[in-house]
Each structure stands twice: as structure tokens, then as C-alpha cells.
Amino acid sequence: MQRERRKSQVLRDLIDEFLRTGAAVGSKALAERSGAGASSSTIRSVMSELTREGLLEQPHTSAGRIPTEHALRLYIRDLLELETLSDRERGRIARTLDEVLSERDEPLLGAARLLSSLSDQAGVLLTQGIEQVCLKRIELVRVGAHRVLVILISVHETIYERLLHVKEDISSDELQRYTNFLNRFADGSPLGELRARLENERVRMGRMAGLLVERAVQLATRAMEGLPAAGELHVEGQARIVEHEDLLGNARMLRDLLEILDDGRTISDLLARVARGEGVQVLLGADAGLESVPLSLVAAPCRALDQQLVGTLGVLGPTRMNYSRVIPLVSCLAALAGQRFAPASSNFATNQEEN
Known part of the structure; x- marks a missing residue:
């Protein structure tokens, strides 16, 4: 039991450090920061075991390790400690959203813009299909x-x-x-x-x-x-993804990312999948059909006070994102936007002659 707890602690600390720095994490650095209370040699042994289990990988010849997609899913599901938004911060977010709405009168789109700004990622929105x-x-x-x-x-x-x-x-x-x-x-x-x-x-x-x-x-x-x-896809702040340090140096990834953003179907399909569930969902890598680009989608259905679905709101960004903050932000803004749902008119004009 103690061994399993130590493995979980080492894995959590390593992923926390990787998400913060983007660099491979070594046992010595982890021993200095880890809450596992273990020596560098003990942590090295645990890291070797986690590597054999497919949770860590060695990107190059250095002693450092990075988490696999499987490890990230495990971390998000079982190990992640979510940041708690204070009442003051929730109030500030609500007031900012109200200011956006007074200017544009589009709660869902305004929430996507605000979510992009608060998370420093792209805010994504899929409106409800007609x-x-x-x-x-x-x-x-x-x-x-x-x-x-x-x-x-x-x-x-x-x-x-x-x-x-x-x-x-x-x-x-x-x-x-x-x-x-x-x-x-x-x-x-x-x-x-x-x-x-x-x-x-x-x-x-x-x-x-x-x-x-x-x-x-x-x-x-x-x-x-x-x-x-079909519902309409909106991507706010996509430059925040394109300019992210994890992607800037890789021409192939940038090309694939731009194709995904330009086409929109993959993102729309993922948001539609989220809409069929409840609460905040995290999709990444192969689970999201995003094998060619290290992207994650954190999204939630947005429901009005009567629980009718009005859209799906989320954050799209590199796999290495601050999930502990992004997840509560998505949850908060999806709820706030639904409570304030009073969107502007959608106008569609035609010049058809009656048959």
C-alpha cells in the first residue's frame, strides 16, 4: 500500500513539474520538490517502475522522464488537485462576463472570449444545432x-x-x-x-x-x-495555440494544427461528443483523434436555468496546460453563461421565389 501511494505521489509530482516547465524531469530534481519524502535513488527506482508500466517515457538519452498520454489521463482522472476559485474571483469573472454581454449581447461567444483570456488558450464554442x-x-x-x-x-x-x-x-x-x-x-x-x-x-x-x-x-x-x-463553431484566441512554445519549433505540428483549426470538423465533433455528456470533460491525444498534434480539449455542456442545452463551451490548447485551473474555469463560465442566456438575434435572409 505504501509503495502504491509513493508511486502515485511521484507520478503526480513529476506531471506537475512537467506541465509547469515542459522539460523532462529527473529523479534528483524531483527529490528536491516531491512530497513523497524519498531519496533520489528511491524516486529513480519508482520512475523506472512507472516507465515499465507505460506511464513514463524517456525522450532522449538524459535521465529525465516525461508522462505518456496514458499517464496524463490517469493524472486528470485520479491525481489532479483542482484549484478552487474563490467567491471573490467568481464574482470578478461574473462581472467581467456581464460587461462583455452589455457590449455584445452574446453570452456564449462572450464567455468563449473571456475563457480564452483567462486560460491563455483558445476558447471554443459550438452553438446548439437548429x-x-x-x-x-x-x-x-x-x-x-x-x-x-x-x-x-x-x-x-x-x-x-x-x-x-x-x-x-x-x-x-x-x-x-x-x-x-x-x-x-x-x-x-x-x-x-x-x-x-x-x-x-x-x-x-x-x-x-x-x-x-x-x-x-x-x-x-x-x-x-x-x-x-448544424451548430456553429467559434474559435477565439487561436493565436494563443499557434504561438505556444510547444508547437512553434515544429513545422509539421504547426501545419497539422492549422489544418485542424481551418477545417473545424474535428473540433466540432469533439464538442458535440461533450454535449452528450455531463460536466467538464477532458479529451486529449488519441482519445480525441488528435494524434498528430499534442492538443487537449477541456469542455462542458452549457445549459440554461431550465437545463436546456444552449451550446458547448471549452478550452483548446497544448496537452501541457494547467488543468488544475482550466477545468474549474470552464465549469464556472459554462454555468455563468447559461444563467445569463439571452443571445442576440440570428438573421438569415434569402431571395428565393416561391415554387
Whole structure:
């Protein structure tokens, strides 16, 4: 038992030192800093055992060791001592976020920017996919001859607008009747489900549907189909990764990193994976499909007060990051952004002619 405790202590101290300096750690240096209370020779023996177990590796001929990906996962899961954010610091973060919101009125994007600044890494955000947005109201507004503005309002007050051009002019009174009909179905259901229910109602009524139902469903469906189905990825402060000392000297890694950032699909897929879980999750290396670049993603689902998912917020940075601080920062900002969720309108305009 004492041997296992000593191994855990040595592994924790070595990874703490590696994350701080980025250099291989030797037994002598570790003996001077370690809380294991052991001599350099004892620590050297423990390090050799940890190396045989696949938790440490020797990057070159020096006596120093660095942790493997497996060791980092073990450290994050079982050994990491998280920094506790004081009430004063939480209050300062909340006030700063409120200042950002007063300027931009975009809580999730503002939280990603603030997270990048506080962590000195890239802040990443995946907004909720439109199919999962829960709608509470639909408005059809005449804005001119042959033009109808369709306004979709979510339960969290997000406003999606789409301008439709129609062949036959529709009066404001007629559009109000369409609106009344559509709002019988806008009861907080996800958009994808609402769209299916409207189509089912049209089919169910068949010939009895009449022009009102046909046109109302057609306009609503056209508006919904014009919105982006997938969530939108935002990366704030990506220069903080590109300029990190662990990557600057490696042209291949920099090229692969820029491809990952430019393409966005890998990061979006990882954030979508996080959204299906609960709490802060840490993905790194092979687990995250990031074998070519030593990157880690620390992210959490962002939920409103009613627990509806509104996005996924996190930090993307080199594997060698200060997890003890980054993890509580992500947790804090994901919660704060959800509590303040009142995003600005999302506008999508088209110039389509009605078939």
C-alpha cells in the first residue's frame, strides 16, 4: 500500500513539474520538490517502475522522464488537485462576463472570449444545432409586396429571422391567421419535431386542410429549412495555440494544427461528443483523434436555468496546460453563461421565389 501511494505521489509530482516547465524531469530534481519524502535513488527506482508500466517515457538519452498520454489521463482522472476559485474571483469573472454581454449581447461567444483570456488558450464554442432549438412562438409579418418575414422565437428568447419572397401577395390579416394556426403547435418542442408535426397535420387534414393550412405550413417549413442544421463553431484566441512554445519549433505540428483549426470538423465533433455528456470533460491525444498534434480539449455542456442545452463551451490548447485551473474555469463560465442566456438575434435572409 505504501509503495502504491509513493508511486502515485511521484507520478503526480513529476506531471506537475512537467506541465509547469515542459522539460523532462529527473529523479534528483524531483527529490528536491516531491512530497513523497524519498531519496533520489528511491524516486529513480519508482520512475523506472512507472516507465515499465507505460506511464513514463524517456525522450532522449538524459535521465529525465516525461508522462505518456496514458499517464496524463490517469493524472486528470485520479491525481489532479483542482484549484478552487474563490467567491471573490467568481464574482470578478461574473462581472467581467456581464460587461462583455452589455457590449455584445452574446453570452456564449462572450464567455468563449473571456475563457480564452483567462486560460491563455483558445476558447471554443459550438452553438446548439437548429434542429434541437425549442420554439415557443412563430410570427409571420408582411414587410412589403410579396415579402414575408418569418420570425422563430426560442424558449430562451433566441430570435431566428428569415425573409421569404412569395409569388402571391399575402395581406397582414391573412398572415395573422397563419400565425395563430402555427402557434397552436409551437409549444416549446424542438424545431425538428415541430416541423414533422406540422407536416403530419397537413397530411392528416388532407383535402380539408384548405389554403390557410397549406400556406401556413409551407411558409413555416421553408423558413425552417433555410436555417443551418448544424451548430456553429467559434474559435477565439487561436493565436494563443499557434504561438505556444510547444508547437512553434515544429513545422509539421504547426501545419497539422492549422489544418485542424481551418477545417473545424474535428473540433466540432469533439464538442458535440461533450454535449452528450455531463460536466467538464477532458479529451486529449488519441482519445480525441488528435494524434498528430499534442492538443487537449477541456469542455462542458452549457445549459440554461431550465437545463436546456444552449451550446458547448471549452478550452483548446497544448496537452501541457494547467488543468488544475482550466477545468474549474470552464465549469464556472459554462454555468455563468447559461444563467445569463439571452443571445442576440440570428438573421438569415434569402431571395428565393416561391415554387
